Amino acid sequence: MIQPLRGTKDILPNEILIWQYFYKTVHEILSIANYNEIRTPIIENTELFLRSIGNDTDIINKEMYTFKDQGERNITLRPEGTASIVRALIHNKLYSTSNISRLWYFGPMFRYERPQQGRQRQFHQLGIECIGIQNPAADVEVIRLAIKILDSLNFNQYKLEINSIGNIKERKIYTEKLISYLNKYKEELDEDSRNRLKTNPLRILDSKNNTTQKILVDAPKLKSCLESESLEHFYKICEHLKYLEIPYKINEKLVRGLDYYNYTAFEIKSNKLSNQNTICGGGRYDKLIEQLGGPCIPSVGWAIGIERLLLIIEDSIIIKEKKIYAYIALQGNFAREKIWKIIKVLEINKINYELDLSENSLKKQLKRANLMKVNICFILRENEIKNNQIIIKWLETGKQNEIELEKLEKYILEVKNLIIT
Incomplete structure (x- = not known):
């Protein structure tokens, strides 16, 4: 070495x-x-x-x-x-x-x-x-x-x-x-x-x-x-x-x-x-x-x-570590064609995110999202892609819902304050 x-x-x-x-x-x-x-x-x-x-x-x-x-x-x-x-x-x-x-x-x-x-x-x-x-x-x-x-x-x-x-x-x-x-x-x-x-x-x-x-x-x-x-x-x-x-x-x-x-x-x-x-x-x-x-x-x-x-x-300065608020979990090859729209919306709204490109199972991806303590997870699977939808999961409450991809930007604007808290 x-x-x-x-x-x-x-x-x-x-x-x-x-x-x-x-x-x-x-x-x-x-x-x-x-x-x-x-x-x-x-x-x-x-x-x-x-x-x-x-x-x-x-x-x-x-x-x-x-x-x-x-x-x-x-x-x-x-x-x-x-x-x-x-x-x-x-x-x-x-x-x-x-x-x-x-x-x-x-x-x-x-x-x-x-x-x-x-x-x-x-x-x-x-x-x-x-x-x-x-x-x-x-x-x-x-x-x-x-x-x-x-x-x-x-x-x-x-x-x-x-x-x-x-x-x-x-x-x-x-x-x-x-x-x-x-x-x-x-x-x-x-x-x-x-x-x-x-x-x-x-x-x-x-x-x-x-x-x-x-x-x-x-x-x-x-x-x-x-x-x-x-x-x-x-x-x-x-x-x-x-x-x-x-x-x-x-x-x-x-x-x-x-x-x-x-x-x-x-x-x-x-x-x-x-x-x-x-x-x-x-x-x-x-x-x-x-x-x-x-x-x-x-x-x-x-x-x-x-x-x-x-x-x-170093002991007297408390530095707030960078917080990741959103997680993008993918499953299937078709999802990769849609992720850039999600990322663009997050970047416009200055929401720190993690994009999972590991090809792990959805269960493992969600486990990592929980370990990172993100607030929201965007899930793209082949079934949602076919229906032009996306799953949104709030990790603290476990609540999730599906919305149309075209409505994603409007949705993020409405809940942005909840995402970055």
Whole structure:
């Protein structure tokens, strides 16, 4: 038997119901806020991610699914959504028709990493991007929408952490100070942090190693390198969050794992999970569009890991399973010439049905109809076909009657409310 690839998972029909509920909830909330859905290819030129995510990130160094196609082009399965959205914005010149683009996406991403709770190698993300607004109110808008989505899913056991990571110039100054401090403790740092000291020092701040975290207690603070513009932007975000009564915690070690962020970085973490507890992460990326060949357009956004979120909310969301109201039982070859008229009437009236094509005995078909707990059964046998009639059986009462096929549509209209109860 051929097994699924490690880190991939089938989403079965009984599981897809909560995915559909999630999508419908998100679609409604974001449509009201004038965010428009966009869908980009799952494969992109590898250069897109090399130029946007950063050469010294874990994604680039260890996690990307990259291959050469038959045209010898370097292709990558997208590991995250923002770079693809920016590429689509530039390629289609969406900025030429509107200064502001509010976009959202929902789809699979791919990273080669150890499968873990709520994270597979093929995983799914919901993301939004507010493009074209420098005002810190845009940062608050996207954070508020993330909170609204979580609240709408009956999930409120979370905490919002925010930080200001400044601009490139400020981070460069801070990075030099951090390296100078950490070099004194180089031998005490964990292996990952020692490697990052050469490649991506800021990532050491969110190390999970206890010894490294103790060393960082007295490390220089990023805030000390921020100038007035960065600080003012951050303070205004905090003011808006207070006004909206959205609780938050300032986490000065929060830097996020992608190089394109500036000013604002934030995460929403679950109180229900242990290590892998971040369910939403995002921030501002004012230089990314220009960096990828477009105009200089400020932007801010976030992404939610769907599998991790569904893992948390699956017990609190009650999804009503699809109900089958009608059953069509057949006996004899002639019946198959008449079933399409019945089906057409049911479809026009939006009545969910099951068509039995098993060729089982009528007794077995009715038994299955009862097991499915349908309300009404339409029975076609050769005798009824000859008389241009159909048997209608109400399963709860056992009452049945014959009507002419020509009168079926009128009959269903009269009893529709009884059928779909």
